Amino acid sequence: MMQAAKYPAAPPHTMRILMKRDKPIGVTRLIRAFGYSFQGFRHAWREESAFRQEVVLALAVIPLGLYLGRSGIERALLVCPMLLILVVEILNSAVEAVVDRSGTERDPLAGMAKDMGSAAVMLSFGLLGTVWFLVLSDHGR
Numbered sequence: 001m002m003q004a005a006k007y008p009a010a011p012p013h014t015m016r017i018l019m020k021r022d023k024p025i026g027v028t029r030l031i032r033a034f035g036y037s038f039q040g041f042r043h044a045w046r047e048e049s050a051f052r053q054e055v056v057l058a059l060a061v062i063p064l065g066l067y068l069g070r071s072g073i074e075r076a077l078l079v080c081p082m083l084l085i086l087v088v089e090i091l092n093s094a095v096e097a098v099v100d101r102s103g104t105e106r107d108p109l110a111g112m113a114k115d116m117g118s119a120a121v122m123l124s125f126g127l128l129g130t131v132w133f134l135v136l137s138d139h140g141r
Contacts, residue, residue, distance in 0.1 A: 040090065044089070044090050044093055047093070048089070048093045050089060050093075050121075051086070051089050051090065051093065054085055054086055054089055055086065057082070057085075058082050058083070058085075058086060061078075061079075061082045061128070062079050062082055062083075064078075065078030065079040065082070065132075066078075066079060068136065068139075069135070070139070074135050077131050077135050078131065078132060078135055081124065081127045081128040081131050081132075082128060084124050084127065084128075085121065085124040085125060085128060088120050088121050088124045089121055089124075091117070091120070092117035092118060092120060092121050095113055095114065095116075095117045096114055096117060099113050099114055
């Protein structure tokens with residue numbers, strides 16, 4: 001049986017007041033956001049071997065894509081999927097960290113979340129291969 005809430009529901013206009021926090025604005029916010037982003041990159045580099053491997057791959061793929069692309073559009077098409085792989089890997093690592101933090105017992109939903117993150121990384125690699133094949137196969141025409 002559910003218990004009644006201890007406090008009556010607050011009107012919607014007061015919720016904003018209750019949830020307001022002292023958050024930095026302007027340049028201070030940007031500096032802090034950059035610092036948090038840098039920490040995220042540092043954590044990904046230190047803790048995730050897959051991310052390190054993908055960065056090494058990016059060090060080869062990005063310059064090669066810039067060299068092989070014949071136009072700005074082709075260069076963007078050859079480079080951007082590699083950057084997407086790095087983004088998806090960081091998000092996958094974040095999902096895995098949250099799932100691992102939530103407990104050590106096996107949970108089907110936790111396993112599903114990890115598998116879906118892994119599938120997203122795999123699809124990103126498929127995108128990279130497909131774009132490179134399509135762009136470079138058109139160079140022979």
